Amino acid sequence: MPAMNAKATTRDVSTQAVALALFVFVNFFFIRVVARLPALNAMLMAALTVSFAAIWAGLLFWRLLSRAVASDRDRIVRQDTGIIWGGTALSALFFWLSMPFATEGQRMLAVFFTAATVAHTTLVTIRPIDAGPVRRAALLGLPISTVLYFLVHRDAYSVPVIFFSVANAWSFVTLRGVAQRSLARARDARREAEQARDARTRFLAAASHDLQQPLQAARLFFDQAIRAPDARRRQAAIGHLTRAFDAMEHLLTGTLDHLRLERQDIAPAIERVAAGTVIARVVERSEPAARLAGIGLVAVATSAALSADPALAERALGNLVANAVRHSGGRRVLVGARRRRGRVRLCVIDDGHGIPDADRATLFDEFVQGSDHGDHIRGGFGLGLASARRLARLMDGDAGLDPKWERGSAFWLELPAG
Template identity: 45%
Template sequence: MDTGAQARAAVIAAELRGARGPTLIGVVIMTAVLIFVTLAIRPLAATPWPIDAWVAAMAMVLVGVLTLMVAGTLTDRPGRPVEPWVRGARALQSTMSALIVVSVWILLPPAGPDLRALMLMMYVWYIATVIAASSEASPMPARDIVVLTLSMVGWVVWDRPPYWEAWAVFLTMAGGTMLAFRRMIRRAVVAALEARIASETAEAATRAALATAEAARDAKTRFIASASHDLQQPLQAAALFFENAVATGDAAARARAVTGARAAFASTQGLIRQMLDHLRLEAGAVRARPEPVALGPLIAEVAAEHEPAARAAGMRLIALPCRLVATADPALLRRAVGNLIANAVRHAAGERVLIGARACGGTVTLWVIDDGRGVSAADAGRLFEDYAQGSDNATRGGFGLGLASVRRSARLMGGDADLDPRWTGGAAFRLMLPRADTVEALCEAA
C-alpha cells in the first residue's frame, strides 16, 4: 500500500471512530421524524400504504446503520481493513438518499400548505445535516444533492402551491449553496484529520526516538561504569605485582611478580583493544576487504591463541579439521572467532568448547559450541546488543561488546551472527559467511 492509500485508510478509520456519536444522534432524530410522519401525515393521506411502506423501509435502513455501528465498535482494532465498513456505510447512505428523494412525492401531497412549507425546510435541513456529518467512508455524493433538489423543485412546479415560484428559486439556490458547502467542508475535515494523524505519527516517532536515545545513554553509562571497573582490576593487579617485585629479594618471587605484571598489562591491553575495535565498528570506520579465507588454519590458529586462557578456566578447546573456504576479511574474521571463543571461555563454565564449520548451499556456518551453563531465555534476545551482559552475576564481566562486535563484523562481511536457540546442552554461537569453495578460491587461500 502506497503512502497516499495509507493516509486515506488512516483518515477513514479515524472518521469511522469519530462518527459513532453523531451517527447515534442522527438515528435518534430520524426515528423522531418517522414518528412525526406516522402521527401527523399518515392520518391525512387518503391511501396510507405508500407512507407505511416508506416508513418501514426507512426503519430498516436505521436498523442497518445501528448494526453496522455496533459491529464496527466491537471489532475495532489497529490495522483493521476499512473497505468492508466503507462499502456498508455507502450502501446505507445511498439507500437513505433514494428514500428521501421518493418521500417528496409520498409525503408532500397529503400534507396541508403549512405542513408542506415545514417539510420543504426539513428537506433542506436534511441536506445540510448529512453534508456536515458525511465522511470519507460515507460521503453524500453531489449526485444525491442534485437529485433531491430537482425532486423538490419538480414537485413545487408540478403542484404549484402558493408562492411556488419563490419556493422553486429558493430550493434551487439552497441546493447550489449546499453543493459548494459540501466541497469546502470535506476539504476542511480531511485536512484536519490528516494534520491530526500526522501529529500523532510524529509524536509516536518522537517517543520512539527518545526511548532509543535514553537506551543508548543508559547503555553508554553502563559501558563507562563497566570499563572503569574492568580496567581497574588488571591495573591494580599490575601495581601489586610491581610492588612485590620491588620489595622482594628473592629472584624466583621477583620473576613470578614480573610475569604476573606482564599478564595484567596484557589483559589491560586486550580490554582497551576490544573497546577501540568496537568503537571503530560502531562509528563505521572499518571497511571489510573480503577475500577467500581457508577456515581450517584460521580456526586452529585462533584456538591456539586462546588455549592458555581456556586451560586456566579448566576448559579444553577442540578445533575440528576443516577444508571450507569463506569469503571474508581475514582480520575481521579472526577477531570475530576470537571473541566467540573468549566469550565461551569466560562465561560458559563448562569443560569443552568445540570450534568447527559446515557448509549449506552458498553459506558457510562457523560454530563455537560449549557444554556449559547455557544462555537463559531472558538473555538470548539481547546478547548481541551493545554493552549487553548476562543477567546472571556469574556470567557477567567485560564490557559487553564482544558479541556485538562479532555481529557487526559479520554483517560487514556480508554475513550474520546469532545464537542457535535449538541447542540445549550449553550454548551454540554461529557465524554465517558467504561460501567461496571454488578451485580458484582454494588455490588463492592456500
C-alpha cells in the same frame, strides 16, 4: 500505550470543551433562526442536543477530576469514539431535520458550520490516542451526509456545495494523516534518542566499573612481583600481571569495536578466504592468553572456504575464543569448522562448566555478562559476544550458542560459504 499526564489531560479536555460549545451553539442557533422549522423537529433537536451535551460534559468533568490515569486510557478511547460517532450522527440528523425548512442563506451558513465542525473534529482526532479507521470514518460522516442532502434536495447552490464539502473533507482527512505520521515519527525519534542515551549511560557505568578490576589487579600483582621473596611466586605474579594487562587490552579493543559498530563505520570487504586460515590466525593470537589460563587451544584442520571480510571474520571468531578462554573454566578449547547448507559454521567448543539456562536468552545482548563463576580477573564490558554477532551480521552471517551441547559449551559463527 504511553501514560496520559495531567497536562495532556487538561489540553484534551479544553479541546473537546470547544467542540461541545460549537455543537450546542450550532444546533440551538438553527432551532432559533429557521422560522419555518416544525415544532416537533425543534423539540426533538433541543432534547437530543441537551441530553448529548450533558453526557459529553459529564465525561469531560470526570476526566478532568481523575486526571486520566494510565489505567483509564482504554476507557477514554472508547468514550472518545462514542462521542465522535454520536456527535457526527446527531449533527447529520439535525441537518436533515432543519435544512428543508431553511432559506438558501441559512443553508450556506449550515455548510460553513459543517466545515468548521469537520476542521475541529480533525484537530481533536489528530492525537495518537485517536488514530484508527473508526475515527476516520466518523470524520467523513458529516460531509457525506451533507453531500447526500444536496443531491436529494437540489437548488442553485447544490453543485458548488457538494464540491466544497468533498474537497474540504478530503483536505482535512489528508491533513490528519500527515499530522499523525509526523507525530509517529517524532515519537520514534524520541524513543530512539532515549534508548541511545540509556545505552551511553550503561556503557559509561560499565567502563568505569570494569576498567577498575584489571587496573587494581595489575597494581596488586606488580607489588607482589617486586616484593615476593622467591622466584616461583614472582613468576606467578608476573603471569597474573600479564593477564591483567591482557584484560585491559581486551576491554579497550572491544570498546573501539563497539563504537565503530555504533557509528556504522565498518564496511566489510567481502572476498573468498580459507576458513582454516582464519582459525589458525585466531588460535595463534589467542595462544598466550590460553597458556596463562592453563587452557589448551586446538585448531581443527578444514578445507572449507568463506565469503567474508577476513579481518572482521577473525575479530568475530576471536571474540568467541577469548570468551571461552576467559570464562569457560575448562582445560581445552576446540576451534573448527563444518559446512552447513551453503554456509560454513565456525565452532568454538570448550569442556568447561557450560552456560546456565538463566544466561542464555541475554548472552548476546550488549553490556550483559554471564554468571560469575569465580574468574580470577573477570573484566569485560559484556560487549564481546554482542560485537561478534554484529560483525557476523555485517557479512550476512550470524553468531549464537548451541543449546543442545551438554559437556561445556559450543558457540558458533556462521558465514556464507566461499
